[in-house]
Amino acid sequence: MQQDVARETIVTDNNEQALINWLILSQIPRFGVSRWLKLNSKFEINLEELLTSSTKTLDGFGFNQQQISVITTPNRQLIDTSLQWLYDKEQRFLIHHAHSKYPYLLKQIASAPPVLFGYGCCDLLSSHQIAMVGSRNPTHQGKESAKRFAHLLSESGWVVTSGLAMGIDGLSHQGALTKKRSTIAVLGTAIDKMYPRRHIKLAEQILEHDGVIVSEFAPLSPSRPENFPRRNRIISGLSYGVLVVEAAIKSGSLITARYALEQNREVLAIPGNIHNPLSAGCHLLIQEGAKLVTCIEDILEEFPKINQSLSGVNNDKLQNKSSQSLASDKLLDSVDFEVTPLDIVAQRSNIEVTEVMSKLLELELRGLVTSVPGGYIKLGEK
Known part of the structure; x- marks a missing residue:
């Protein structure tokens, strides 16, 4: 009866178990998603089977002693901490490489992360x-x-x-x-x-x-x-x-x-x-x-x-x-994208300095120029 209960728990909690498996995979040194996919294709073995394989079988798959040690005795504290973080508050997610919501573009790269922790949707x-x-x-x-x-x-x-x-x-x-x-x-x-x-x-x-x-x-x-x-x-x-x-x-x-x-x-x-x-x-x-x-x-x-x-x-x-030309305004055309002194702006635009200061303030409020030490700089279109 006890065995049936355990089996029932695994079935109903399959998503979490899959997540745990990927969290273990992420711990294996020098073994990422790319190598796992190659192993999966070559030996037709799923992740659950890999992680419950014997030391001898893992050795046959080409794992070294350090990798085998992690697979057989993974860091359970890291797994528990990860799951506790996930369930602690709303608007958190933890998705693995095989999850339906794992981003398609990211999945295509050679070194895709096995798992992604996140806040938000x-x-x-x-x-x-x-x-x-x-x-x-x-x-x-x-x-x-x-x-x-x-x-x-x-x-x-x-x-x-x-x-x-x-x-x-x-x-x-x-x-x-x-x-x-x-x-x-x-x-x-x-x-x-x-x-x-x-x-x-x-x-x-x-x-x-x-x-x-x-x-x-x-x-x-x-x-x-x-x-x-x-x-x-x-x-x-x-x-x-x-x-x-x-x-x-x-x-x-x-x-x-x-x-x-x-x-x-x-x-x-x-x-x-x-x-x-x-x-x-x-x-x-x-x-x-x-x-x-x-x-x-x-x-x-x-x-x-x-x-x-x-x-x-x-x-x-x-x-x-x-695409509207910033050069259509004579004053604005007198300001460079590098620091332009006030007197140079006045000279180029042929406008009195006092009026230049007033008009530059208007342009600054519109986000077309900004004042900096030594003069003004023209900005791009907002």
Whole structure:
């Protein structure tokens, strides 16, 4: 009778058991989803059978002693902690690679994470996404570009995905949230540890606007420097393309771009000042074949079929707005995209300084220029 009860529990709790199996698989060193699929195909064995195999059988499958030890005696505390985290509060999810809601694009990459922990509605992970990445210490122009392009992409129906880091990542999330759109953040830390701490409020805003925060790292997992570049493959893997806003030659953003290329994703980059080291990475990508981006249309034209399928968005209106010439205003035409002193603006526009100051204030309120130490900088169309 006791055996029947146990069997009944396994059957009715099959989803949880499958999840436990994948949590065990995620613990096996140097054994990911790709190797499991090959093993599954070669030996026609399911995951449950693999994890209950004898040491001798596992040895025959090619597992080493360290891997066998993990399979036969997995970290039960990690499993219990993961399930406790999942059931502790609502709006949390934990999906494995074989789950119906595991995002299709991410499933296609060679190093897909076995499990994904997340806050929010996991359905958003299957939306049409563009990843945005860049420097943690961007220039003023880089900051404006991140917010502007994220805003315009969101308005076009795309979901912006980034890494919640300081700099371009956080600004991209903020830009997407401008009109209360949803955005996706991928952590390089345990799912229960928001990093950086200064972005806890931003993380709350993401969830308040039906966004999603995900991580492949279980609750209480230790933070390691190598986990941050590792999470970049998920950022690109979830997305149809990666937009690099500002990046040095040696940066995490270029790592994301490399992952994107390996995953057959589009790589796009915003050019900048040739003397700015934070533009060097973008220029290198462009030289290697990345799409040069100066306006939202440069991005949209790379995905014509997807843009046609995105509903509820008036792309014609957006494109007409974006293509309006900023040079039609004499005063605005006198301000460069680099710092332009007030007296230079007055000289170019042939307008008195006092009137220039008043008109520049109007332009600033419209989001077309911004005041910085030493003068003003022209911004792109909002």
